[in-house]
Amino acid sequence: MIEATALTKRYGPKTAVEDLSFTVRPGVVTGFLGPNGAGKSTTMRMLLGLDTPTSGRALVNGKSYADHPAPLHEVGAMLEARAIHTGRSAFNHLLALAATTGIPRSRVEEVIELVGLGDVARKRAGSFSLGMGQRLGIASALLGDPATVILDEPVNGLDPEGILWIRNLLKSLAAEGRTIFVSSHLMSEMALTAEHLIIVGRGRLIADTSVAEFTRQASSDTVRVRTPDAGLLRAQLSGPDVTVTSAESGVLNVTGLDSEQIGRIAAEHGVVLYELTPQHASLEEAFMELTRDAVEYQAAVPAAETAVAEGTAV
Amino acid sequence: MSTLPTTAVVVPRGRVTQVRVLTSEWIKLRTLRSTYITLLVAIVAMIGFGMLICWATESHWATMPPPEKAHFEAASRSLAGYRIAQLAVGVLGVMVVTGEYSTGMIRATLSAVPRRLPVLWAKAAVFAVVTVVLMAIASVVAFSAGQAVLSAQHIQVSLTAPGVTRIVLGTALYLTVVGLLGVGLGAVVRSTPGGIASVFGVLLVLPALAEALPSSWADHVNQYLPSNAGESLLTLHTEAHQLTPWTGFLVFALYAVAALVAGAVVLKRRDA
Structure with a gap:
């Protein structure tokens, strides 16, 4: 269970997240969607206590993250695949994290097998491909068998087989009753993985809806x-x-x-x-329509095309 | 590849404790190549450079002018390699912290230990124990090897001579505090080049700048500068305008403590 209440984060004059409130419930995969720069990563960092909110608060499993005596067992997170020292092997990376709460070596070996890194676990993480880095990030998130899993853009850089694997993994984790919160900027991917959606743009909440409801509205x-x-x-x-x-x-x-x-x-x-x-409007088109005003970096569209585009109400 | 997340191993739900964070930091320190490289450089510099200087002294002893002979001190001569070793140890101290920022590892570390400060204390403690043990060994070996070289001219001293044990083991303490200064400043600046520049700015550039002070000031100020204060522990006979060995070392250690406290404040306050 994740509860964000009026979460706001400002960096100097720039507001990354503004008055964002939402709840992520256990048992389903919740997608956290928004264009690049919408404040998804900042929000996730605040959930984990890495960034301090300017105002508002974020609770995970009923407490603020730093107040959990055994955080790795409460929340497993992958914020960036590259939150790994490049000079250390995958095995030693996980072993060092595991040691902080006394997780045994056997569990480290188990998560390595789970994410399919058995063959490369003793190699330096700096030599890993993006996809292998993602798998290692997911392994560290699952290390403490946490009730809540937070993943930032987990499908980035994965091959189709890897994407399918993540999709099934997330669904089965949710089926076990865990809270799964996954960010993405791809609506099509979330439509296949998530049951619930929290959509943000420019740091503000745009929609908090089920995928089914979103799909129904999109196909008007x-x-x-x-x-x-x-x-x-x-x-x-x-x-x-x-x-x-x-x-x-x-x-x-x-x-x-x-x-x-x-x-x-x-x-x-x-x-x-x-x-x-x-x-028929595709989900991706509906998503782009919804977040059009909230896109941070927009490509300039020639004036004539804009006029036509506005005429054809999608 | 398994399709379902199985948790065959029952994962014990342990709390984060300072001892566990120490274990974690010990694993981190011993699983990086840079740890071995920097410490090896320090050991080789201590022993190799010490022997080289002793050999140079011994081979020129017969023709050395008397004032130079009067100034000669066998114990310090064999430990001169610490001036190079401190570069390696200082760099390692900085990198113990900044290596995590440059790679993004810090976010994994602080997610595991969100109270943050246990991480800094554990890093400092693990680094200090490893460094003090290895540098004490290196220092004793450098001393023994150096004295063996000097014995050709019968100008060696023994470890039991007054003050000699103090400067031999003091060298290990001095190097450890240099490294801790690095750990603290690394936590303040969060970047490897910045951290290294800060440590050696404080240790090497500050005394050079102070040379420019009028001597009436310099006599009072210079002895309190970090490296001058620390080096009083490595001096057999305290000179004028120099702190006594242990007072000097205490002043030096306080600089490292101040750096660690500043690092702790930054670590706790600033977003990771």
């Missing part, structure tokens, strides 16, 4: 209609929950009615249709 579909009688059809389609936009002449984008309803209305009024196409 638009129907593209091409007709020579756009004006007439537009008038007939209008209703309280219906939005009709037009980006080019002879083309209408209709939300609030499905293609069957539009086809029937057109037939009733003798309107000729050239095209009647349902447009």
Whole structure:
């Protein structure tokens, strides 16, 4: 269980996290989503007491992290895959961490096998690929058999097999009743792994919702209609929950009615249709739409394209 | 590769204690190549350089002018390698802390020990014990080897001569405090180059700067500078404007304590 209450972090004049409140519950994988620079890593560092919040507070399993007498057994975390001394072997790295709470050598060997690093455990961590570094980071997170697991961008740099492995690992950890909090900037990945989503942008909470709910909202579909009688059809389609936009002449984008309803209305009024196409917004598009205003570093889009993009309500 | 996270081993839910953090830091120190390299450099410098200087003295003894002979001190001559050894030990002291910042390891360390200060105390303690033991051995070997070289001219001294044991073991203490100064300053600046520059700035540059002071000031100030104070322990006969051996060493140790306290404050207060 993780509870953040009005968490705020400022670095000088820059606000990294602002008034962020959320709860992460046990038993499910909770995705922590946001564009780069949204404050995800800062929030996770505050959960672990590495950064002190400017105001607000973060509790993990009912206490602030530093107040746990045996933190590795409460919370396992991987903040960056590279939180490892490059000159030390994976085995010795884990052994040194394990020693702080008296975790036995046999558990160190067990987590090494669990993450599939058995063959390279005695090599210097500096020689590890990004994917191996991620696996070692996950091994250190699981070392103390913790009730809560916090992982920052665990799929970064993994090959497809590794991504599948993490996905299954996280789900089974959640099924064991643990609290799993995973950050990502990829909506598509979270849709496959997480059950709940906490979405942030520019350090603020944008959405706290289930994946199912988010998916349902995202697929509020638009129907593209091409007709020579756009004006007439537009008038007939209008209703309280219906939005009709037009980006080019002879083309209408209709939300609030499905293609069957539009086809029937057109037939009733003798309107000729050239095209009647349902447009599905992908989860990634829905996510980008949601966080558009909150993207820290945005690529400049030529003015003409922007106009068209705004016309076609997705 | 297993698909399910199995926990066949029952993981005992132990608390973080200072003793456990000491064990952890001991594992960290002995599993890095840089520890072995720096300590080996220090040992080789102590013994090798000591013997070299003794040999140079012994081979020129017959033609040496009397004032130079009068100034000669067999014990100190064989321990002269500490001036090089202190560079290696100081660098290791700094890197014990800053190596964790440069690699990001510090975030794993402080996640395991969120109260933070036990980490610094454990680092200082493990480093101090390892260094004092190894440097005491190196110092005794350097002394014995050096005296063996000097015995060709019958100008050697024995370990039991007045004050000799003090300067032989004092060399190990001096080097250990140099390293602890490094640990403390490393925790303050958090960067390896910055830490090394601070330690040797304090030890080597400060006395050089103080040379420029008018002598009426220098006579009073210089003896309290870190390296001058520490080196009084390594001097057989206390000179004018020099602290007595153990007072000097105490002053030197206080500088290291001050650096460690400053390091502790920074470690506790600043975001990792």
